[in-house]
Each structure stands twice: as structure tokens, then as C-alpha cells.
Amino acid sequence: MANPLLGVRVTTATLREVPRMEAAAEIARRRARELGRPVLVSVTTQVGLRDPLALFARGAGVTHNRFFWSVPAANFEITGLGAAWSFTPPLSTDRFAASAEAWRQLMAEAVIDADRDLPVQGPLAVAGFRFDPDHPPSELWRDYPHALLLVPRLLIVRHGDVTTLTVNGMVDAQSSTLALGAAAARRLQALIGLPWRPNRPPLDVQVDVSLDPDVWKAIVADAVTDLRAGMLEKVVLARAMRLRGPEPFDTAATLDTLRRDYPHTFIFAVARGGRTFLGASPERLVSLRNGDVAASALAGSAPRGKTPEEDAALASALLQSEKDRAEHAFVVQMIRAALTDYCDAVQAPELPTIMQVRNVQHLFTPITARIRPGYDIFDLVQRLHPTPAVGGKPGPAALAWIRAREQLDRGWYAAPVGWVDARGDGEFAVALRSALIGRREATLFAGCGIVAASDPERELAETRIKLRAMLGALGVGDEMIG
Numbered sequence: 114m115a116n117p118l119l120g121v122r123v124t125t126a127t128l129r130e131v132p133r134m135e136a137a138a139e140i141a142r143r144r145a146r147e148l149g150r151p152v153l154v155s156v157t158t159q160v161g162l163r164d165p166l167a168l169f170a171r172g173a174g175v176t177h178n179r180f181f182w183s184v185p186a187a188n189f190e191i192t193g194l195g196a197a198w199s200f201t202p203p204l205s206t207d208r209f210a211a212s213a214e215a216w217r218q219l220m221a222e223a224v225i226d227a228d229r230d231l232p233v234q235g236p237l238a239v240a241g242f243r244f245d246p247d248h249p250p251s252e253l254w255r256d257y258p259h260a261l262l263l264v265p266r267l268l269i270v271r272h273g274d275v276t277t278l279t280v281n282g283m284v285d286a287q288s289s290t291l292a293l294g295a296a297a298a299r300r301l302q303a304l305i306g307l308p309w310r311p312n313r314p315p316l317d318v319q320v321d322v323s324l325d326p327d328v329w330k331a332i333v334a335d336a337v338t339d340l341r342a343g344m345l346e347k348v349v350l351a352r353a354m355r356l357r358g359p360e361p362f363d364t365a366a367t368l369d370t371l372r373r374d375y376p377h378t379f380i381f382a383v384a385r386g387g388r389t390f391l392g393a394s395p396e397r398l399v400s401l402r403n404g405d406v407a408a409s410a411l412a413g414s415a416p417r418g419k420t421p422e423e424d425a426a427l428a429s430a431l432l433q434s435e436k437d438r439a440e441h442a443f444v445v446q447m448i449r450a451a452l453t454d455y456c457d458a459v460q461a462p463e464l465p466t467i468m469q470v471r472n473v474q475h476l477f478t479p480i481t482a483r484i485r486p487g488y489d490i491f492d493l494v495q496r497l498h499p500t501p502a503v504g505g506k507p508g509p510a511a512l513a514w515i516r517a518r519e520q521l522d523r524g525w526y527a528a529p530v531g532w533v534d535a536r537g538d539g540e541f542a543v544a545l546r547s548a549l550i551g552r553r554e555a556t557l558f559a560g561c562g563i564v565a566a567s568d569p570e571r572e573l574a575e576t577r578i579k580l581r582a583m584l585g586a587l588g589v590g591d592e593m594i595g
């Protein structure tokens with residue numbers, strides 16, 4: 114069949130769905146007139162597209178708002194392009210409760226045309242938060258507000274072999290419903306036509322630490338003094354590293370490398386303005402699916418060995434390290450207590466196991482539960498963030514310590530990032546092993562749980578190991594790290 118649209122099935126399918134989109138938009142238009150406010154219309158269709166990351170890459174020239182999410186172990190990927198709707202609550206409100214309420218209202222009024230059996234339901238929202246809304250934001254993070262919910266215009270979700278395309282739009286009483294479907298089809302057609310070949314990382318990247326490592330170690334030493342004096346039990350301290358490249362960094366190529374080299378992590382990217390916050394986090398904050406809750410405690414770290422024997426010896430030393438077990442136990446206790454407030458059947462194994470990713474191994478305890486009626490994923494995120502894997506214990510005192518002493522705007526680093534769907538199911542990672550990437554510069558973040566038994570030199574070494582994931586994906590070898 115002569116296909117005027119480059120022979121790409123996704124586009125043909127989309128065009129076939131245009132009448133469906135128009136019908137849904139017409140219902141939305143009537144609803145918007147009755148309600149006196151715009152209504153979201155969302156139409157999902159199956160498409161024959163294999164790699165959502167290719168559309169993330171191609172979307173760069175088309176929109177500033179892009180999202181990518183990949184859980185290779187679950188064979189699950191999302192790309193979101195553009196913004197049909199977005200929400201940031203006023204600073205003075207409870208940002209999680211306000212987000213939950215905005216999402217509930219949008220979904221209650223939305224016109225959704227999607228197959229109920231699909232793994233992710235219709236118009237999901239990308240969600241991200243600042244680590245600490247009370248820390249004054251720096252210029253670097255200007256496009257990343259204290260809370261953001263965003264429904265992309267085009268959403269591509271791949272679960273195993275099934276890929277769906279969701280077209281979202283806000284419709285008001287005056288909207289031309291004819292325009293919506295045709296505009297979406299045109300936009301996709303343009304995207305599909307653009308080539309994507311990942312660029313190799315730039316050579317000769319300059320590395321620059323934002324804070325002198327000796328100054329950082331002195332801060333860690335001060336924390337240890339306060340910990341030994343009993344002012345705190347644990348505090349997580351982070352530092353940043355700046356890279357400057359002679360050519361622009363290719364964020365899609367970076368994500369491609371991360372999903373290949375870190376298949377057991379949550380790979381995420383949120384592009385806003387001219388920057389992209391991305392990473393490969395081994396730590397799930399929480400997921401909710403049909404009432405089933407999964408969270409994970411991840412804290413306590415060791416390098417990977419160069420041989421299987423060395424690797425196993427490092428793992429067994431980590432399992433026996435009192436210092437790391439203490440770091441870890443605070444996280445398990447806190448997550449168990451937090452989930453118990455909103456869930457039944459909270460379960461966790463007695464002892465941690467080892468989670469290994471390419472550059473590092475961690476103590477790991479999975480925690481599961483059943484959410485109680487009346488609670489949602491935003492309640493869980495609000496109650497869990499920040500866990501002592503990124504904050505400390507007691508939580509408020511540790512946050513105050515970080516705010517006063519860390520000398521860093523964490524922005525979205527170490528904060529919840531993820532998505533929520535129309536049913537209220539969703540998944541959030543803790544945004545670790547991450548970087549904020551501009552055109553030619555990148556800021557990388559890594560932190561460590563400091564406890565009374567911490568040694569500043571070893572904690573500095575631990576940040577270097579953690580930074581390696583992003584450095585490697587950006588083309589910086591170990592020999593270049595100071």
C-alpha cells in the first residue's frame with residue numbers, strides 16, 4: 114500500500130484514530146462548556162513503535178518538555194513530549210496533597226478513550242519534586258519547581274511488545290475539536306521523519322568540582338562530631354561535580370548508555386527549558402499497582418570487585434560492616450513506620466541482601482504492603498520522602514543540618530521523580546546517580562549516609578564510586594576524576 118507517511122505504522126495508525134480523537138474532543142468540549150473550565154481529552158491507541166527513546170531524541174528540536182522513563186528489568190519504557198497540562202502548587206501549600214487534589218480533579222473531569230486492559234492507563238502525569246522546598250532555589254534549577262505534575266501531549270508507553278500512543282489535549286468550550294487529532298498526527302509525522310543516531314560522548318571533557326574535596330571532608334567531619342555528640346543519628350551529605358564539554362552533551366545517547374549498562378535501575382529524564390535532569394537510580398521510592406505497594410531501602414555501599422572472588426569478598430564484608438548496617442537499618446525502620454501509617458500487611462525480610470549495579474553494590478531490603486482505602490500514591494510519597502537514605506535521622510534535624518551546612522542546592526537530586534496514571538497507579542524513584550545537563554555543561558550529584566562511625570576520606574571515596582555511573586555515561590574515564 115502506498116503510504117504517504119514514510120511507511121511508519123505509528124503514523125498510519127494515528128491517522129486512523131483521528132475520528133476517535135475528534136469524537137472524544139467533542140464530548141470534552143460539551144463537558145468544558147457545562148463546567149466552565151477546560152477538560153483534558155486523552156485517546157490511547159496501540160502502535161507499532163519499538164523504541165520510545167528514539168522519539169525522546171527526535172523531540173529535542175520540537176519541544177522543551179520531554180520525559181523519559183525506563184525500567185529495563187521490567188521491559189517498560191515511557192516517552193512524553195510536550196505539555197498538554199501542567200501544575201505547580203503555590204509554595205505555601207502541602208505540595209504532595211495539592212498535587213494529589215489537582216490530579217484527582219483533572220482525572221474526574223477528563224474524557225479518556227483507552228483500552229482498559231492496557232498496562233498503563235491513558236493520560237499519565239510525569240511528576241517531580243525539589244528535594245527541599247525550603248532551600249532557596251539556585252539559577253541552575255530555575256526550570257525545576259518545588260513540585261511539578263505534567264501531562265505530555267504525546268505519550269509513548271512500551272511494555273514488553275505492546276506499545277501505545279496517547280494523545281492528550283486540553284479542550285475548552287471554544288476549541289476546534291477537528292484541530293486536535295489532525296495536529297497530533299502532524300506532530301508525530303514530523304517526529305518520525307527526523308533521524309536519530311546517538312552521538313558519541315564529547316572528548317576532552319573538563320572536570321571541575323564545585324566544592325573543594327577537603328572542604329567537603331571537613332563538613333563530613335563536623336557531621337561526625339555532631340553525630341558522636343548525639344545531636345543526630347544519621348545525616349546524608351552530597352556534593353556536586355561540574356563537567357564542561359567542547360561539544361554539546363547528547364542526552365538521548367547518555368540515556369541509551371545508561372539503559373544498556375544499568376539494566377537494574379530506574380532510568381529517568383526530565384527535560385525543561387534548555388536543561389535535562391537525568392539519571393539511573395538503583396533506588397525505588399515507592400510504586401503502587403492495584404493496591405500493592407513496593408518500596409525499597411537502599412543504603413550502605415561498597416565498590417565492585419575486579420574479579421568474582423574480590424567482588425564476593427567485598428559483598429560479604431559489606432553485609433558484615435557494622436557501620437553500613439547501621440546506615441541501612443535507619444532506612445528500613447523509617448520506611449516500615451511510614452508505610453504502617455497508610456498500609457496493611459507491611460512486610461520486609463529480617464536481613465538485607467546485596468544489590469549490585471555496574472559501579473557499586475549496596476545493602477538492600479525490599480518492603481511490600483497493601484495500601485488502605487482512602488490513601489493514594491501522593492500520600493505514600495509525602496510520608497516517605499526524604500527517607501534516611503537521602504535525608505537522615507531524625508528527619509527534620511537532619512534536613513536542617515543539610516540546609517545549613519551542605520553548601521549545595523540539590524534541586525531535584527535525591528527527590529521523588531516518576532509518574533502516576535489515571536487509576537492512581539504509579540512509580541517513583543529516588544533521583545540518585547543523576548546529573549543536570551545543559552548544552553555544554555553538566556552538574557553531577559552524589560551523596561553518602563554519614564553515621565557516627567563514618568570516616569570522611571572513605572565517604573569521599575564512596576561519592577567517587579557513585580559518580581562513576583554518570584561520568585561513564587558522559588564519556589569521562591576514571592583517570593580524569595580528581
Ligand SMILES: C=C(O[C@H]1C=CC=C(C(=O)O)[C@@H]1O)C(=O)O
Nearest residue numbers: 411412413414502559560561562
Ligand atoms: C545518596 C546517595 O546514595 C544513597 C543510596 C544508597 C547508598 C547510600 C550510602 O551508602 O550512603 C546512600 O544512602 C547517592 O547516590 O547520592
Ligand SMILES: [Mg+2]
Nearest residue numbers: 413414561562
Ligand atoms: Mg554509605
